[in-house]
Amino acid sequence: MSCIYKYLPPERKTYLIDSLLRFTPPSDLNDPYECLPALPVGLEQASFNYLKQEILTPPKHRDGMSRIERRLADKRYKKNAQKVIKEINMDPTFISKKFYADAKARMDENIGILSLSRRWDSALMWSHYAASHSGLCVGFNREHDFFKQGNDKNDNGNFIFKPVTYSEQRSLVPGSRLNKSQSISVLCTKSVDWQYEQEERSIALLSDATKTINTEQLKLSLFNVPHDSIAEIIIGMRASHDIEKLAKGLARKLSVPLYRTQISKHSFDVERKLINI
Known part of the structure; x- marks a missing residue:
């Protein structure tokens, strides 16, 4: 089974309970060049x-x-x-x-991105996205219907699931309105500096969100990513007992393996050990 992974900080342990994940507007992602092609x-x-x-x-x-x-x-x-x-x-x-300014405003109002990765063992991503190894990483079955809903066969125009293309050159704004293929290219192209993340993206319209929470700083658009799409769960080496307890309960319910990361004895790689549930 081919898996794709979502790194989560400790506070997002709520996913193990409610199956809701945020699809983030481009401006709230950590790369300032997100979804912004160069203007010739x-x-x-x-x-x-x-x-x-x-x-x-x-x-x-x-x-x-x-x-x-x-x-x-x-x-x-x-x-x-x-x-x-x-x-x-x-x-x-x-x-x-x-x-x-106009492009960012339009995208942030309409588009949300769920960033996923083909790897679970990145020390950098465990540090950046899982709060220094105190969070968790959920492995999803990429063949689940949730991720296949936007493929060419099903043709759901409101949902895209594509790998990120890493390039040394930014996309260019064409002289005319972007077509669908060009729009997807803009949404899924990043600098080669991010290549280690091996990212794949689920992109959806925020109007399709399962739940929306308005705060003083930002709007949270949450989508139901079904628990039955989970293939494995990995908790960080510094994860709390509470996270381990929630992860064990869900892993047992879904009959999927649960792991905890650990330091390698011989390299800087992140390793994992199976937890008895």
């Missing part, structure tokens, strides 16, 4: 010129305005437009800032 210089300049032309073009006059009123309205508009253009010219990155 030519396209940026063309957009800049178009924007200036649009700003300098007065709006249509309201019906019933006299000739003098129209002239005064045009004069006021052009004076304000020139001021805006001056401010834009003072900031050459205006277009890219505007593009990225």
Whole structure:
């Protein structure tokens, strides 16, 4: 059986109880380049010129305005437009800032990502995503219907499950609207610096979330990732007794193996030992 793994910090032990996992908006992930393609210089300049032309073009006059009123309205508009253009010219990155701000806002409002990995034995990921080995790592059966719902055969347009492509070059914004293939490429391309994670992504619309929790800082969109998709459970070498107890109960219920990580005697690799349940 081929597994994919989700590292979880101690506070997310709740998954062992309620089967809910957060699908995270791109801006809340730890890579600032998440889902943001590069804006080609030519396209940026063309957009800049178009924007200036649009700003300098007065709006249509309201019906019933006299000739003098129209002239005064045009004069006021052009004076304000020139001021805006001056401010834009003072900031050459205006277009890219505007593009990225708008793109992030649209994505964060609509898209959530569940980051998974093909490996359970990364010391870095146990440190970063499982709170220095005090959390857990859940292994899922990648052939379960939950992960297959977005494949070409089932064609669920609201769900994608794809491996991440690692590249030395960022994706580029095309001159026209992104098609489905290009959009998926943007969502699933990362720098080669992250290659050690061997990431695969489940991507869903936040509107399909099982449960939404609004906090002062952020919105949590939780999805039901069925417990029967679990193939194995691994708890960290520093995991609490409470986590071990919850993991044992679920592993026993599902008849899946439970492991605890341990330090290798001969290398820096993370090893694991089967726990009797």
